Structures are given as C-alpha cells and as structure tokens.
Amino acid sequence: MRPFDYLRAASPDDASAAAAQGATIIAGGTNLLDLMKHEVVAPDTLVDITRLDLGGIEQTDQGLRIGALVTNSDLAADRTVRRDYPVLARALLAGASGQLRNKATTGGNLLQRTRCYYFYDTSTPCNKRDPGSGCAAIGGFNRIHAILGASNHCIATHPSDMAVAMLALRALIEITGAGGDTRTLPLDDLYVLPGDRPDRETVLNPGDLITAVILPPPAGATQIYRKVRDRASYAFALVSVACVLDLQDGKIAQASLAFGGLAPRPWSAKALNDMMLGETPSDALFERVADHLLAKAKGQGSNDFKIPLARRTLIAVLHEAVERAQP
Amino acid sequence: MTAHLKMDKPDHRHRLDHMAQGVIGQPLDRPEGPLKVTGTATYAHEWQVAGMCHGVLARASGIGPVIRSDAEVVLAMPGVLAVITDERLLRNPAQGTADAAPVQGTDIAAYVGQPVALVVAETFEQARHGAQRLGLIIDVDDMAVTDPETAVLETPKGKQHSQGNLAAAMANAAHSVDVTYRTPAHSSAAMEPHAAIAMWDGDMLTLRGSYQMLKYNRNELADSLGVSPENVRILSPYVGGGFGAKLGIAPEAVAAAIAAQKLGRPVAVALTRQQVFETTMRRSETRQRVRLSLDEGGQLTGIGHDAWVSNLPDESFSEPVTQATRFLYAGDNREIGHHIARVHRTCAGSVRAPGEAVGVTVLENAMDELAHVAGIDPVELRKRNIPDRDPETGKPFSSRRFAEALDRGAERFGWSERRAPGTRREGEWLIGIGMASAARVNALMESKARVTLNPDGRAVVETDMTDIGTGTYAILTQIAAEMLGLPVNQVSTSLGDTDFPSAAGSGGSWGAASSGTSVFLACENLRSQLAQRLDCAEADMTLKDGQAVFDNRVQSLSDILDGDSLTAEGHIEPGATSEAVRQATFGAYFAEVAVSAVTGETRVRRMLGVFSAGRILNAKTARSQFLGGMTFGVGMALTEELVHDPRDGHIVNHDLAEYHLAVNADVPQIEVEFLEERDDWASPLQAKGVGELGICGAAAAITNAIFNATNVRVRDYPATLDKIIAHL
Numbered sequence A: 001m002r003p004f005d006y007l008r009a010a011s012p013d014d015a016s017a018a019a020a021q022g023a024t025i026i027a028g029g030t031n032l033l034d035l036m037k038h039e040v041v042a043p044d045t046l047v048d049i050t051r052l053d054l055g056g057i058e059q060t061d062q063g064l065r066i067g068a069l070v071t072n073s074d075l076a077a078d079r080t081v082r083r084d085y086p087v088l089a090r091a092l093l094a095g096a097s098g099q100l101r102n103k104a105t106t107g108g109n110l111l112q113r114t115r116c117y118y119f120y121d122t123s124t125p126c127n128k129r130d131p132g133s134g135c136a137a138i139g140g141f142n143r144i145h146a147i148l149g150a151s152n153h154c155i156a157t158h159p160s161d162m163a164v165a166m167l168a169l170r171a172l173i174e175i176t177g178a179g180g181d182t183r184t185l186p187l188d189d190l191y192v193l194p195g196d197r198p199d200r201e202t203v204l205n206p207g208d209l210i211t212a213v214i215l216p217p218p219a220g221a222t223q224i225y226r227k228v229r230d231r232a233s234y235a236f237a238l239v240s241v242a243c244v245l246d247l248q249d250g251k252i253a254q255a256s257l258a259f260g261g262l263a264p265r266p267w268s269a270k271a272l273n274d275m276m277l278g279e280t281p282s283d284a285l286f287e288r289v290a291d292h293l294l295a296k297a298k299g300q301g302s303n304d305f306k307i308p309l310a311r312r313t314l315i316a317v318l319h320e321a322v323e324r325a326q327p
Numbered sequence B: 001m002t003a004h005l006k007m008d009k010p011d012h013r014h015r016l017d018h019m020a021q022g023v024i025g026q027p028l029d030r031p032e033g034p035l036k037v038t039g040t041a042t043y044a045h046e047w048q049v050a051g052m053c054h055g056v057l058a059r060a061s062g063i064g065p066v067i068r069s070d071a072e073v074v075l076a077m078p079g080v081l082a083v084i085t086d087e088r089l090l091r092n093p094a095q096g097t098a099d100a101a102p103v104q105g106t107d108i109a110a111y112v113g114q115p116v117a118l119v120v121a122e123t124f125e126q127a128r129h130g131a132q133r134l135g136l137i138i139d140v141d142d143m144a145v146t147d148p149e150t151a152v153l154e155t156p157k158g159k160q161h162s163q164g165n166l167a168a169a170m171a172n173a174a175h176s177v178d179v180t181y182r183t184p185a186h187s188s189a190a191m192e193p194h195a196a197i198a199m200w201d202g203d204m205l206t207l208r209g210s211y212q213m214l215k216y217n218r219n220e221l222a223d224s225l226g227v228s229p230e231n232v233r234i235l236s237p238y239v240g241g242g243f244g245a246k247l248g249i250a251p252e253a254v255a256a257a258i259a260a261q262k263l264g265r266p267v268a269v270a271l272t273r274q275q276v277f278e279t280t281m282r283r284s285e286t287r288q289r290v291r292l293s294l295d296e297g298g299q300l301t302g303i304g305h306d307a308w309v310s311n312l313p314d315e316s317f318s319e320p321v322t323q324a325t326r327f328l329y330a331g332d333n334r335e336i337g338h339h340i341a342r343v344h345r346t347c348a349g350s351v352r353a354p355g356e357a358v359g360v361t362v363l364e365n366a367m368d369e370l371a372h373v374a375g376i377d378p379v380e381l382r383k384r385n386i387p388d389r390d391p392e393t394g395k396p397f398s399s400r401r402f403a404e405a406l407d408r409g410a411e412r413f414g415w416s417e418r419r420a421p422g423t424r425r426e427g428e429w430l431i432g433i434g435m436a437s438a439a440r441v442n443a444l445m446e447s448k449a450r451v452t453l454n455p456d457g458r459a460v461v462e463t464d465m466t467d468i469g470t471g472t473y474a475i476l477t478q479i480a481a482e483m484l485g486l487p488v489n490q491v492s493t494s495l496g497d498t499d500f501p502s503a504a505g506s507g508g509s510w511g512a513a514s515s516g517t518s519v520f521l522a523c524e525n526l527r528s529q530l531a532q533r534l535d536c537a538e539a540d541m542t543l544k545d546g547q548a549v550f551d552n553r554v555q556s557l558s559d560i561l562d563g564d565s566l567t568a569e570g571h572i573e574p575g576a577t578s579e580a581v582r583q584a585t586f587g588a589y590f591a592e593v594a595v596s597a598v599t600g601e602t603r604v605r606r607m608l609g610v611f612s613a614g615r616i617l618n619a620k621t622a623r624s625q626f627l628g629g630m631t632f633g634v635g636m637a638l639t640e641e642l643v644h645d646p647r648d649g650h651i652v653n654h655d656l657a658e659y660h661l662a663v664n665a666d667v668p669q670i671e672v673e674f675l676e677e678r679d680d681w682a683s684p685l686q687a688k689g690v691g692e693l694g695i696c697g698a699a700a701a702i703t704n705a706i707f708n709a710t711n712v713r714v715r716d717y718p719a720t721l722d723k724i725i726a727h728l
Ligand SMILES: Cc1cc2nc3c(=O)[nH]c(=O)nc-3n(C[C@H](O)[C@H](O)[C@H](O)COP(=O)(O)OP(=O)(O)OC[C@H]3O[C@@H](n4cnc5c(N)ncnc54)[C@H](O)[C@@H]3O)c2cc1C
Pocket: A024, A025, A026, A027, A028, A029, A030, A031, A032, A033, A049, A068, A072, A094, A095, A096, A097, A100, A103, A104, A105, A106, A107, A108, A109, A110, A111, A112, A113, A159, A160, A161, A162, A208, A209, A210, A211, A234, A235, A236, A237, B657
C-alpha cells in the first residue's frame, strides 16, 4: 500500500471539494482498502465521509430516501424496505457476508469495482486499471465475466446485487457536486459501458459525492430477487434477476426487470419491460423476452454457460412472479 | 529413563482398556480451547518482539531468468532496510518429511509467483509497498510448459503395477466401465497464513513459525541456511490449520532467518493471502482413467487405475492417486499406472489426504457407474468385492470393519429408499442419494515424548509434536491421564518446541497414534518406576485420581514421590508390523442432494459417515476431524478449483473470495459414527489415523447422489452448475 494523506470531511461540500482536488472518497472501505493493498488504486489522499450526516432512511415526497452511509445490513433490516421493497432486502442479504454488510455502505456498494481477477493482479494487463495495456481476461479465465455490453477492451462485470434491485425499483440517486450543487439522476443513467474507455465506469465528475438513493413510492407488485452463484453463500452472482411484476385481469400491468452478473453494469432494458405490458403471461412470451435479452449475448469461453443460465433463470423467475401475483 | 519400542509385534494387551481413570475415548474439551476462542493463544506472527522489522517476499511475474531488479529505487523508499536476493531463498516449500532443503535460488523463476527477493522495512506496509514496487525484469521463457496436457511425461517404473491380464478381463467381462475423470488443483487454504519471526542470538537461531513437523523442519531450515541443526530452535505451539501446506519449511522462514542475520534484528515475514495460494503447496490436478470388469456374479475380475498428475521439475513428490485402489477391492487382474507431467506451475505437494482424497473419490465414482450398468445396488457391489487379503500382496488386513460400516451406514441413512436415477422431484428440485466407500492407508512413525511426574503428583508431557487444530493437546493429555491415573486437569501438555523430544509431527494422519504411543510408553515406564517404589508388580498397581491402589493399600502419588520427581522418555519406532499386514482405515459415506432443475445448483441436504479407524482416543476431536474432512468433501464435489491461467499457468483465483471453499450455507447436517475397533498391529494404543479419512471418497458420495437425482454424470470436478445444466 502506498502512503497517503487522510482527511476527515466536515461537510458534504468539504468532501466534494477535496474529491474535486483528487482525493478519493472512502466510506466502508470494504472494496477500496483491498484495492489499495494491491495497489490497483494508489490515492495520495483519502477523504473519509463516514462522520458525515448521510445516514437515515426516511419517507419523502419523492419516495423513500436512503442516506448514502446507510449500511447494507441496516438497509436490509429496515421495516419499510422489507415491507415495500422486498426485492432490495433480498438482494442485499444475498450479497457478501454479515461482516462485510455491516461495514458496506449504500454509496460504496453502487460504486464498488469489478471482481475481475486480472483487475486485482497488477502483474497482468488490464485496460480498466492501466488504460491501453490490454485485457488479460480475454483469452484467459473469464467465468465471472460479461456476456452483454462488453467491448473488445474490457469484459468485466459489475458485481453489485443491491444496485440490480434498485435498478428494477427505478431508483434515483442524489449527488452533491464540486460546486455544492445537488442534482438527482436515474440510477439507470449512472453507469456507462466500457467501450474503449473501461477505466470510466460512471457519469460522475471529479468531486461528485453520492448523498442518497431515492426509491419511488412502492410498486406494490410481486418482487423477486434470484441470485445464482457458485456456492450457497458468499459468492458473487453468475446471474441474478430482479423482477417487479403485477397482473391485472390476467394481463401484465407492470413489469420491471434488472440483471446482475451479465454485464459491465447492472443491466436492464426498457424494451424488455415494454414487451410484457398488457400481455397474457405465457411460455412463449417469456421465451421471447429471454430471446430479446440475450439477442446480442456473447460468451468468452469460460462464461458461455451464462447464456443458457440467464435464459433459464429469467424464465423461472417470471413464472414464479406470475404465480405469486395471481390473486 | 527411556522406554523404547520398535513395533515388531502386535500388541494384544489393550492396556488402555484396563486402566482405571476412564478418560480415554471420552469427548474431552480441548485444554487450549479457551485460549483459542478468547484470542489469547499467541500464533506465530502475533508475537511482539522488541526491535522487530518486517519482510515481504517479492514475486516473479513471469517464468524465466531474473535478469535485473531496481533494488536501489526500493532501498531509497521510506522505512526500507534491505532488499535481499540471497541464493538460499527457497523456490518453494520443502515436501513433507524431506528433512533437507528444497530447491533454492533466485536467479530463475520456475513458476509465476515464485518468491525471488525479500524487502525488509520498519513496518509491514512499507515492506509490502517496497515488494510491490520492486521492478523485477524477467527474460520470459515462452517455451516453458505450464499445461500438464502438453508436458513431457515421466512414468517411473516403481510406481506402476500389473498383475494378471486386465485387457482380457475387460474383454470377457459381463459388465465393465472404462471412464476418465478429472480433478482440479486444490489449495490447503488454511485460515492462518504462513508466517515466521526469526531471531538470532550469536549463531543460535530461534524461529517462531507455523509448521506441522518440527523435527524435519529444523533440519530443513538448518540445511537451507547452511548451519547446524543444533543451532536452530523452532517454536510452533499453535498452528492455525495446516492441511499439508505447513509440512515442510517454507520460503518465509528461510527469508526471515537470512534477513534477521543480515540486519542483526528480529524479522517477521508473513505471506499475504495471495502468496499463500501462489507459493505454498497445491494439490496437483489429476486425470484418472478407471477400468473395472465384473463377472456375471457381480465379482470384480479386474481393476485398472491410471493417474496423470503434475509437478515442478526436481520435485520428488507426485500425488499418490492410486494408493488405496491397490487394496480396497478384490479382482485378480490389476493395473496401476502413474504418470507425472513436468510443468511450471506452483509446486505440488501434500494437500488434505494426498492420494486418496482424489483417488478414492474417482474410484468410487467408477464403482457407482459399474453398479448402474450392472444393475447391482452400489452398497451390495462393494460388499461383494471386499477382498479377504490384500489383493496385491496377499497379506492379511490388520483390522477392518468395512462391511459393517457399509451396512450400518445404509441402515442409518435409509438407503433402501433410494429410487431409480432422475425419478424423485420436489418442485424445482431433483432429489437423489448416493454413497461411496472411504479408505486411507495407515502409518506409524518414529516419535518421542517426555513425561514428568512432579512431586505434587501432577504430570507434564513435553514433545515437539504439533497441534494444527486437530486436538493433539487433548489426546496426549488424555493418554497420560489414563495411564497415570490422574484427572485430566492434573496433566499439562506442552508442544511445538524443538527443545522437547522430537515427534512424528502432524501429517499423513499418523500424528495421534505415533506421538500418543510415545507418551504411552513414557507413562508405562513411570508406572514401573512407581511400582518399584511400592515394591509391587506394575500390573498389580491401579492408578486412579492421583492415588495408587496396591496390595489392598492406597497411597497418593505425592506421598509415593516423597519430594522427588520422576521422568521418562517414550520412544516408538515403526517395525515389522508395518510390513507384515496391510494397515488401513475404512468407512462409508452417504449423501442426499437436491439439484435445481432450473439452474443446476446443487445443495447437499444431509450426509453421514460411518468409520472403522481403530480406537478413537477422543470422541469429540475425532468427530471434528471427520466433520472437517466431509466438509472438504462438499467443497471438492461442488465448489473447489484452483484455476491456472491457460497462458502462463499462474493461479488466477488466489483469494478466499474466488477460491470457493464450502461455506456454512453449503454444509448440511453431517452425522459421524465410529465403529468400535482395536488395531493391535497399528500401535500399542490400538489406534490408527483418523485425520484424513473423512475426505477420502466423500466427494464421490455427493456426485453419485447428483447422478441419482439427475441422470447426469459429471466427470470433471467440481460439479458446478454449468456442467449440470448442459445436460438437463
Ligand atoms: C469478499 C467480498 C465479497 C463480496 N460479495 C458481494 C456480493 O456478493 N454482492 C455484492 O453486491 N457485493 C459484494 N461485495 C462488495 C461489497 O458490497 C462492497 O465492497 C461494498 O458495498 C462497498 O461499500 P463500502 O462502503 O465499503 O465502499 P468503499 O470501499 O468505501 O468505496 C467503494 C468505492 O465507492 C466510492 N464511494 C464510496 N462512497 C461514496 C459516496 N458516497 N460518493 C461517491 N463515491 C463513494 C469510493 O471512493 C470507492 O471508489 C463483496 C465484497 C467482498 C470484499
């Protein structure tokens, strides 16, 4: 680990200002510290935001406002979340371990880096870590890598479970920028695909601090989070599906799907949801939805199985959702 | 006084059964348990030594000659004290019982991750930063072979065996199978990373480390450094898991000793988790071909087991895959093949029951396949083929309740409810049950211990034996307490110090019986010394609760000792009983699994193991060994795979997030049962090894259950979901 300076932010503006000048924000540190120990990132300055007043979960006009420092454990245990947004509680509990969830924060979880093995191994080429050096995962072992949205420059996946559920819930994020201005952004607009710049993962500017996540008023629908992984617990998703679905008069009145483990970002597609609206659930419909999701899917060798796995998991989740949504 | 025994004859006396204290076999808590759970048992790297600095090994990122390093740049970094590229640094750890230095040198990197320098600094963080920054230029050898499938093979004569005519037996068989399985490389993945602190006092070296076999480790360390073993003391009172990875002296110890000498200060070197995966022993991947031929009556006529394994050049060890195939089942026509691919991958060595863990597993898969094609119940097939004598040598078995284990397990598990493959379903879950046999060779090794009876009547046991989490403290305490008639809290056991009499060490499951026998012999001698003082025959004296009963009289030990202390050293050596009979341990595993018809994920629902393994010295610690072994069996079956990069062979998943050991949620209710057994040939304790038996075939019970659930045979371990959904 490279020596670094440590600042403790006194206010969100203070944190933004420091970050704008190149400091790296640290929250729970469960991802950042590992990256620093391996010298994948080597910040000169850390700005610690954990003493800021960015906790708390409260109802607002816009919906449920979750402070960026709310821990994954507290969020999963929150009564409102469990009642109105169960897909989120399930996704959180499917992630990491109890110890990690006690430290991990909402903001940090959204911005955690990929688990690509080569990204963490500084002796191998990696365009995300070291732009222009190449991608060791292509042609290497890529079991956990992307089948959607990847590029010739990077095939890493985004590892978050929480973000997948939030995407299905159509969350907004609240950001304080370097100038002290606050803005909100659909979570869907936060992440960018790797293209030829895999080192850029979000639309955030230097100095942007995530202060909260806002969940729109409860959907009241059937909510499912299904995570498929290599062991029963404490493993990242190979494929995960978040589903919010409602039936009215036997027809799909509301549908929102999001996926983890498949792509460089939590994945969703409006067209997928739209093609189900107003339709009567059927095997054929679900097959079509899966076809659409996976139309451009591309395996990299060790992860080819994700294509059939994603199809099977998606269809099973839709069947389960319809069954549970029946009056 | 030394009590020496060479185990040339069976010991039918069963002395432990005739003692009065009644603690042997009891589920005694570990005496050191409270220290461990309160964090007050001090492990190697936790010692706070005045003036200590820290070293971190720097790794080679490629294979080939190391032509240059920018040591000056690193030396100029804050806190850095030295960059050491001593020729004596180890390429890889010593193999178990090597007793001499392994391959040394820093000029050529034989595998990716090889430690080729040590950076020493005032703090661990500074040293790690220096090690990461040390630019090591390697003239990468693009021709270095890292894939065992394309490597040159060695087929050592002494490791092949052939009797009868297997080809003819296969051709004439009523039923046969000829199948090839693969198992991936594994890592021991002990919780405590390897660590050592070295301190010199003049030319005397003291090393606090985490090792399994101190007698050998001392010689290995001395030989590596070029000093006399008398000048080396190793302390390893607590070892946070070994599983084979700490059998031999390892790079951190030699590096710490060299640095401490050079700097004249104590130096601590700990491996990072990634280094533990990269630079300590892995289990070789294996390819295994098994041929089995059966006659109309369900008797095996032939067994062939060929194994392909790998290791670095100049390593003598090769995974002894077929070890138990040689005696487990009958069959006149037999062939054993053993091939070693020389590859530039992390060194292969003993990991969790080398040989049987993967070898019995695959043999037991093949037996399941044979039972299926022959239409014979798998338990029945095994029972029909239990040989009367060792099928290769004709020697009798020392003790073996194998058939009873199969029967007892089948009954307790509800085996009779097993249905045809692919016919039981609960919602999305396909349910199946499977079984496999367990087998592991047994060995006794030379071992010494000293037992002292102090004037107050308390006993002290001292030996350089280690407790790697297995329960050595508990069982040695129990043996002494039983033999000397003392409550267990009147016995204290000190381990893990080469100043004590040298023991067999922890490995190959032989630790308990070997070091236990040395304690037993010392206690027998003390009993004689006491009897002499009482002027009675040793056998006529009963010791219980700190008192001697003889001639209708009772006297306390402290009275008998009358201010003196008595000491005896026990010394056991293996003898003719190792050769005269076939000694092994046996058992049977049963498992029930549920496999998702959607995703192919497997969940083990319950598991049972019934074992025949000689006298059980402590029902609790032995059970824990089996729980651990079967848990590793779950991992081997479903999740564990050390992945080598296809291009340069480096270990890709070198941490506990991506090297998937089974976690709590993967492990079901596991039941363990021991069959009462005394093995007179194995040791005067009638005890055999139990440490590794729990993994020797366990994974096959699970994969056989997967077949029963799904009709899918996964012949490429582990049985991850992708290998199952492809066929659902
Ligand atoms: C072994 C292991 C297993 C795991 N398994 C899973 C899993 O199965 N599923 C899963 O979803 N996750 C998993 N995780 C990841 C875990 O959820 C993340 O590490 C955690 O959520 C990160 O939160 P943090 O607060 O610790 O972030 P930090 O490590 O503090 O920060 C992460 C990043 O976010 C930035 N950041 C943090 N807060 C803010 C903010 N408010 N505004 C702007 N930038 C910010 C930091 O600068 C940093 O770049 C696992 C982690 C580990 C180590």
